[in-house]
Amino acid sequence: MRSIALLCMLLLAGPALSADRTARQVFDQEIERNAVQAAVWGIPVVNYDLMRQEMLEKTPGKVGQVIYWGRPLDWRNQTLTPNPDALYFMVFFSTKDGPVVLDLPPAEEKASFNGNIVTAWQLPLEDAGLLGYDKGKGGKFVVLPPGYTDKLPDGFIPLQSEVYGGYMLFRSNLASHGDADVHASIDYGKKLKVYPLSAAANPPETVFSDVKDVLFDSTIRWDASFFDNLNRVVQEEPWISRDRVMIDQLKSIGIEKDKPFEPDRHTKSLLTKGIKEAEALLEAKYDAGLPPFFSEKSRWTFPAYPDLIKAMQSDFAEQDAYPVDHRGVAYSYAYIGIKRLGAGQFYAISIRDKDGNAFDGGKTYRLHVPGNVPVQQYWSVTAYDRQTHALIKNVARASRSSQIPELVKNGDGSVDLYFGPKAPKGKGTNWVPTDPKRQFELMFRAYGPTKEFFDKKWVLSDVVRVAAP
Structure with a gap:
């Protein structure tokens, strides 16, 4: 029972x-x-x-101060797809206690910068510098907290933010990688100032910390x-x-x-x-590929999805568009937001060679850069780790740039660059090392691209695999 x-x-x-x-x-x-x-x-x-x-956690820097890399970036900077051909200055700010002023210097005869000011969501507030909002005149950009309505003093440029936090990336341009030009670029960058709007009448000294030797890993x-x-x-x-x-x-x-x-x-x-x-x-x-840029079959793509670029430039104000998924992809391999992509700078990405194969760090490749690149400032090509999207660890250099005086040019002004674990014989100056155990990807940067660049009258070649040296 x-x-x-x-x-x-x-x-x-x-x-x-x-x-x-x-x-x-x-x-x-x-x-x-x-x-x-x-x-x-x-x-x-x-x-x-x-x-x-x-x-x-790793540097002396604090919110409202400036950290900078006192030499062109090397692999110790493990941020996502950074530019190793400029001197980086970065400031994180918070407007919880009131507006913050980013007082940026005017361009000089041999000194200029490209800057981007963004929110914590990396939504672009404004581009600054030679090809930014100020057109090289410099200016006192003021980041305003949410809901701020007070009138600003004359001469200040208001940037209304939806949130309190954010940061600015200030790239002090280099004439070359030589010591004298690097020091000049640092001196120029240190002319920027950061202070509360409430202290504008008597701004405190801006604190700068050189972090070039710090393993700065934000992957x-x-x-x-x-x-x-x-x-x-x-x-x-x-x-x-x-x-x-x-x-x-x-x-x-x-x-x-x-x-x-x-x-x-x-x-x-x-x-x-x-x-x-x-x-x-x-x-x-990301592996499926972004839209091609130079032609329908080009292996060089837009730096992000066109709908995301459009949405960010309009502050996501479109009623029928909010490309969150595309934004997620973009910020898995890059950081910073650009208000006017193409005015001050433009990027193109390649993750495959001409035959459609992923770049193998154990093989050797050649990129032919045609002459007369339509840029007002400079162009460069950088290799990144395909998995982390950061600079390849433990290599001597990450890029080659038109700023490099020793870059070897062909008779017609074009340049052949090489990527691989070893430099082809006689090509060391134009070579970027890779890790033979890892895949890599490439980014082409055009600073100050002209109309000819966007009209596709100049076309960057696809990367081809060549015999190992």
């Missing part, structure tokens, strides 16, 4: 247990799925916060720590109206404003699965 009673109890409990088990699976799937979406949506601010935390961490960075910014910044749909999705993974983010072991395992799925998704989209 007891056996029959027990059997009846188990039969009655069975469906409930099965339902509970199914519900748990469904809720776990929700967390994992929302973690993927949160990663794709939040990668611009995580990218920003990783750089900021590297500054705070994306594809693990559960990604969500710690995301939570930090969510706690600091106000919600932007267009992003309020994410409030509940983030809550489901444990990120909620004014509450601690303390996922248990099980939730952390789901977040780890989610971030790995996001990594695979973004990588697959």
Whole structure:
């Protein structure tokens, strides 16, 4: 009799247990799925916060101060696709205590800069410098906190931000990589000033810290720590109206404003699965290729999806467009936002050779750069690690540039560049080393591109594989 009673109890409990088990699976799937979406949506601010935390944890620099690299960037700078042919100055700012002034110097006879000012979301506020808003005149750019309505004093350039945090990237241009030109570029960069608007009548001295010897690694961490960075910014910044749909999705993974983010072991395992799925998704989209630039079959592509470029230049104001997925891809391999892409600078990316094969660091390749490149400033080509999108570690140099006096030119003014683990015989000056154990990718930079560049009257050749030296 007891056996029959027990059997009846188990039969009655069975469906409930099965339902509970199914519900748990469904809720776990929700967390994992929302973690993927949160990663794709939040990668611009995580990218920003990783750089900021590297500054705070590894350098003397603080928010409102300037860190700079006192030589052309080498592999110790592990930011995403940086330019090793300019002197980098970077300042992180916060307007929680009021507007912040970025007082930028005018161009000089042998000195100029290209600058970009962005929010914590890396939404471009303005481009500055020789080909920026100020056209080389310099200016006092003022980043305003959300909701700021006070009138500014005459002579200040207002930049209204949706959030409190942000940063500026100031590239002090180089005449060459020679010591004298590097020192001149540093001296010029140190003419920029950062101070609160409230102290404009008597600005304090701007603090500069040289971080050239710091291993500055802000590459994306594809693990559960990604969500710690995301939570930090969510706690600091106000919600932007267009992003309020994410409030509940983030809550489901444990990120909620004014509450601690303390996922248990099980939730952390789901977040780890989610971030790995996001990594695979973004990588697959990047590997599928961006739209070609120079021709329909060119292996050189736009630096980002055209709809994203358009949306960022309009401050995401279009009613029927919000390319969050494309933004997620872009900030998985790059950082900074450019207000007027093509005015001061333009980039083209190549991840495959002419035959459509991925670049192999153990093989040798040649890039033919036709003469008379239509730029007002300079052009360069940089090799990056294909997986991390940062400069290839432990190599002597990362790029070749038209600023290099010793660059060997052909009789018609064109240049042949080589990429591979060893320099072809007699080609060392025009060679960029690669890691034979890793794949790589290339970025072509045009600073001050002219109309001829965008009319495609000048076309950059595809990269071809050549016999090993």
